[in-house]
Amino acid sequence: MFLGVIADDFTGASDIANTIAKGLPGQAALATSQYMGIPDKPARPEVEAGVISLKSRTIPPAEAVSQSLAALDWLKAQGCTQFVFKYCSTFDSTKEGNIGPVAEALAERLGVKGVVVCPVFPTAGRTLYQGHLFVKDRLLSESGMQHHPLTPMTDPDIRRWLGYQSKSPVGLVALPTVRQGSAAVRAALLAAAHEGQTLVVVDAVLDEDLLTIGTACAEAALVTGGSGIALGLAANFVAQGAAKGKSAGFTGKAGPEAILAGSCSGATWEQIQVHSKDHPVLAIDVEKALLGTTSAGDLADFLTANRGKEPLVYSSGTPERVVATQAKYGRERVAAALDELFAQTARELVGRGVKRLVVAGGETSGAVAQALDLGDLLVGPEVDPGVPVLLSRDKDLVIALKSGNFGGPDFFAKALRTMGGA
Template sequence: MIGVIADDLTGATDVAAAFASAALRVGLFFGAIDDAASAGDFDVVVVGLKTRTVPAADAVAASLTAARALRARGCGRLFFKYCSTFDSSPAGNIGPVAEALAAEVDAGPVVFVPTTPVQGRTVYQGHLFVGEVLLSESTMRDHPLTPMTDANLPRVLAAQATCPVGLVAHDTVRAGSDAIAARIADLHARGDDFIVVDAVGDDDLDQVARAVRANRLVTGAAGLAAALARIAASAPGANRPDETAVRLASATTVAVLAGSCSARTREQIARWRGPALRLDAIAVPDSDALARDALAWYDRTRGEGAPLISSCADPQTLRRAQQTLGADRAAEIIEHALGLIAVGLTERGVNRLIVAGGETSGEVVRALGVMHGRVGAEAAPGVPWIFVDRPAPVALLLKSGNYGDPDLLVRAAGVPDAH
C-alpha cells in the first residue's frame, strides 16, 4: 500500500481523488487512522491532517504520528501531500515536515513536485506558475494565512529547510525517467537532499513518477499522485469495485456550508438560486447563537430547495470583520458555528453535505465525529465525494476554496455517483 499524509482535509480529498482516478481503492482517514477500520482492503490509505498553518513543531509531531501509523498498517511508501500552490511560510511547514519524514524512513533524496496540470499549476525552471502567471503574481500573493510572494520554489523551500535544495530542470525531465533518476542521484551526491522537479504536463509527471516510484518518500500535489496511481493501477489486484462507496451514493437530502471567502467560492455562491443565508460574525459574535439562528432558518425554509449557509464575504467586509474581532477570533467563530450547523442538519435528516473551505471542512468533519470514509467519484477535478458509514451514513463533498468550476455547487446538489 501507499500511505499518504496530507496537510489539510481538502488536500486529502484532492489527493485521494487523484489515486482513485485510476480505479484504486482509497481509504480516507481524518486526523488519525481509526483503529476500528481495516486498512487491508485498500490500495492507498490517506490521512488528512490540519497542519498547514499550525506551528512547525506541531505539524512535525502530527505528521510523524501519521507516518508511523501508516507504516504499521503495511504502507511501504509514503507520499507527503501539500497544496499545488506550495502554501507555506518562511518558517514552514513543508520543509520541516518533509525533513522529519525523510529522517523517519531514511528516505535519501526527496523530490518536490507540486505540478497539477488540471488545476493550472506547473513548474518550469523551478518557478511555480498558476495558469499563465507566476505564483507571486496570482491571487495567492494576498492569501490571508500563507501569502506566496516568491515563485522560485528552490528559494522558498531553502528558507524552510536545513539541507541544500537542488533542481531537476525541464530539459532533463523531457529526456525521460532514466535521465531524471540520474540527475537526482547526481544532485544527492553533491549534498542536495531536497530536489524540486520541473513538470508542465501529465507526460512530464509520468516520467517523474517512473523515476521515483520506488522511493520511500515522495512529496507533491495531486498531479504526481495521479501519475503514481497510473503505475500502481497496473499491479495485480487493483481496479476492484468499492461496494461500500456504491451503497452510500444514494444520499439525497443536501445542504451546502461555505466558510471560504476565496474568489472562486464567491463566484460559485453567486450562481446559487436556492435558499441562502449568510452568517455575520460582527452582528452575532457567538458561534452557538449563529448556529441556533441558522438552524431555525433552515427549519422555516425546509421544502423550498437545498439550502446554502455561508460566511462568504467580499475582501473589504472580511477585513472589517478581522479588524473588529481579530483574524483568528473571526475565523474561530465562523468555523465553530458551521460545525454546529452541520451536526444540526444531519440530525434533521440531511445526508449529503457540500462543504467549501479547507478549515471549514476540518471543523465539519470534527464536529460530526467522522473518522474515515471511502472515496467516490469526483464532482470536479480534485473534489471527490467521500462516503461515510459511521457514526451515521453521510456523503461529504469537501471543497478547497479555490477549487471547482463556477457551477460546482449547483451541479453537486444533484445525486452523486460513486465508482
C-alpha cells in the same frame, strides 16, 4: 495497504484520494480510503491506498511535524512501502513552514534524501517551470493567493520559499531534464541526494510530466507534492504485481441537503454568487458570530427551512472585506470563531437528518470533518477535478470537501446532483 498518504488538510486529502482512486484513462487506480485523522484501528484488508487527513497546514510547525510522524507510523504499520506528503497545489505555507519542516522530518524518519517536491495539478492550471509556480497564466504571487488570510503566497519561486523553511539546501530538476524521461529524473534525484539536498523541486506542466516523475519514483520511499504527483504512482504497484488496482462502487444517496461555505477564495465567492441566483443563501454576519448573537442553531434553522432548495450559508466575502474584518478583530480570532460555528452547524444538521453535505474551504472542511467524526470514507465519483464525493462508512452521510480555489461556477448544485447519483 501499499501506498500511504499524509495530507495537511481535509480538502487536499480528498483531492489526492480522488486522484488515486480514479486514475487517468488507461492508467491503473487503487482501492482507496480516506481517514479523518489518524485511525485508532487497522485499515480494512481490501484497502490498497490510505489517505490520512490532518488539519496541520496552519498549526505551529512542531505540532505539524509530530502529527505527520504519527500518521507515518500508522501507515507503516499497515504495510505501506511508499509514502506521499500531500500539500496544496498553491504551496500554501508561511516562511516558517509547515511544508519544509514536515517534509524534512518525514525524510529523516525514512532515511532518504533527494525527495521530490512537485505542487502541480495541470487540470486545475497549476504548473511549475524553472521552479516557479503558476496558476493558469499567472505567477502564484499574482493569482489572488497573495491575499490568502492565513498563508499569503507572495513569492512564486518555490525553491526560494521552501529554502526559508528547510535546514538543508533545496535542489531543482528543471523541465528539460524531465522531458528526457524517467531515467534522467531518477539520476538527477540521486545526484541531488549525494549533494546533501533533502528536498528537490521538480518542474512539470503536463500530466505526462507527472507520469514521468511517477515512474522515476517507483522505488522512492517518500514523494511530496500536490494531488497530481500521485498520477503515476498507482501504476507502479500494479506493474509490480502488488496491487490489484480495483475500486469500490458508489450508487448515490438521496436525502436532505445543505451547503456550508467558509472559503475566502475568489473561486468560491464566484460560486456563491452563481448559486444565489436560483437558490436560498444566507450570509453570516461575522461580527454577530464573534459576539455570539448568531448561533449554529440559527444557521441550521435556515438550512432546514429551505430543504429541497439546495440552501447555502457562507462567511465568504471580497478580499477587501475579509482583510478589513481581520484587521478589526484579528485573523486568528475570526478564523477560530468561524471554524467552530461551522463545526457546530454541521453537527446540528446531521442531528436533524441531513444526508448530503457540501463544504467549501480547507480550514472549514477540516473543522467540520473533525466535528462529525466521519471515520473511514469511501471515495466516490468526481464532482469537479480534485473534488470527489465521499461516503462515510460509519455515518449515514455523503459529503464533499472542496478546496477554496477548486470547482466550476455551478459547483454547489453539481455536487448535490453527483451525491444523488446523477
